[in-house]
Amino acid sequence: MIKVIDVAYPILQVPSLNKQEAFLKDFGLVTTKKTNTELYMQGLGPHKFIHKTIKGKKKFIGSAFYAKSINDLNKLSKSEDFSEVKKLKSPGGGFVVEALDPDGLKVEVIFGMKTKKFNKKDLIAEPFNSGGIGKETSLRKNQPRRVGKPRSSKIKKLGHLAINVSDPSVSFDWYNKHLGLIPSDKVELGKGSGIYVALFCRCDLGKKLTDHHSFLLQSNLSSDLISGLNHCAYEVVEVDDIFLGHEVLKDKNYKHEWGIGRHYAGSQIFDYWRSPYGHVHEHQTDGDLFDNQVKPGVIDISEAAGMQWGPDITKTFGNSEGV
Numbered sequence: 001m002i003k004v005i006d007v008a009y010p011i012l013q014v015p016s017l018n019k020q021e022a023f024l025k026d027f028g029l030v031t032t033k034k035t036n037t038e039l040y041m042q043g044l045g046p047h048k049f050i051h052k053t054i055k056g057k058k059k060f061i062g063s064a065f066y067a068k069s070i071n072d073l074n075k076l077s078k079s080e081d082f083s084e085v086k087k088l089k090s091p092g093g094g095f096v097v098e099a100l101d102p103d104g105l106k107v108e109v110i111f112g113m114k115t116k117k118f119n120k121k122d123l124i125a126e127p128f129n130s131g132g133i134g135k136e137t138s139l140r141k142n143q144p145r146r147v148g149k150p151r152s153s154k155i156k157k158l159g160h161l162a163i164n165v166s167d168p169s170v171s172f173d174w175y176n177k178h179l180g181l182i183p184s185d186k187v188e189l190g191k192g193s194g195i196y197v198a199l200f201c202r203c204d205l206g207k208k209l210t211d212h213h214s215f216l217l218q219s220n221l222s223s224d225l226i227s228g229l230n231h232c233a234y235e236v237v238e239v240d241d242i243f244l245g246h247e248v249l250k251d252k253n254y255k256h257e258w259g260i261g262r263h264y265a266g267s268q269i270f271d272y273w274r275s276p277y278g279h280v281h282e283h284q285t286d287g288d289l290f291d292n293q294v295k296p297g298v299i300d301i302s303e304a305a306g307m308q309w310g311p312d313i314t315k316t317f318g319n320s321e322g323v
């Protein structure tokens with residue numbers, strides 16, 4: 001077993017890369033490379049790309065994760081489920097091992113992708129005056145706040161990938177065994193049933209904090225979902241980016257799926273949009289950060305179904321494949 005350190009990118013397949021690129025730019029990503037057959041998009045962080053699309057029939061191909069070392073790829077390549085170590089031809093190069101998970105969804109584990117130059121300042125939220133008394137609550141002094149409207153969201157990084165699977169427990173065992181993912185919250189179908197309809201998973205980085213969930217396994221059984229993409233979530237710089245992005249995507253007549261609200265599991269402020277091909281993309285910020293000492297929570301399905309505030313979850317939410 002190895003311990004992956006983060007999610008890297010989703011791999012989607014759609015008929016028109018031009019249409020896909022236009023949506024992703026409005027969503028806030030920037031083109032790294034576009035060929036006749038592939039599209040790679042980046043955010044403001046160090047990664048060469050955080051979103052990959054292949055030209056073809058609409059389909060979710062799979063998920064990519066970052067390994068800590070080339071040694072970890074070698075270890076995985078010895079497992080029956082994984083390929084030998086191959087060279088990546090995508091921007092930044094590097095190496096990859098590939099597998100199919102229990103639902104036949106592709107998994108890439110990569111190492112050695114070169115990073116790009118980036119400005120740390122671009123990733124930091126503007127000082128926020130939260131009110132109250134005392135200098136510590138007034139961070140922005142004699143300085144008006146100007147957000148530069150209209151503009152797309154500023155995207156820091158890939159937050160998490162969520163996939164629909166036949167049985168989250170079976171999938172979890174696979175991702176835990178091979179990639180070292182650990183549970184953050186288990187969503188139970190009825191108290192004490194021991195049947196989990198969703199498993200929010202994080203990477204095991206020891207004492208280092210990481211996102212409450214980098215990967216979410218959602219059961220197909222609780223609805224008419226089919227195995228494949230539930231949604232892909234991108235972390236934006238600050239809360240203004242949730243609302244600014246919302247305005248841009250609304251003005252361009254993209255289909256809004258769900259939001260704006262604050263989740264229960266993971267606590268993020270969220271907003272969900274559909275690409276022209278129906279793949280659900282999320283803007284999110286202010287999520288929980290856990291080290292590996294936090295024990296998994298068990299939450300009732302009614303709480304996890306959604307949010308602490310915001311509109312009710314839509315009936316079509318999570319169905320990125322059929323819509």
Ligand SMILES: [Fe+2]
Pocket residue numbers: 160162231233282
């Ligand atoms: Fe999400």
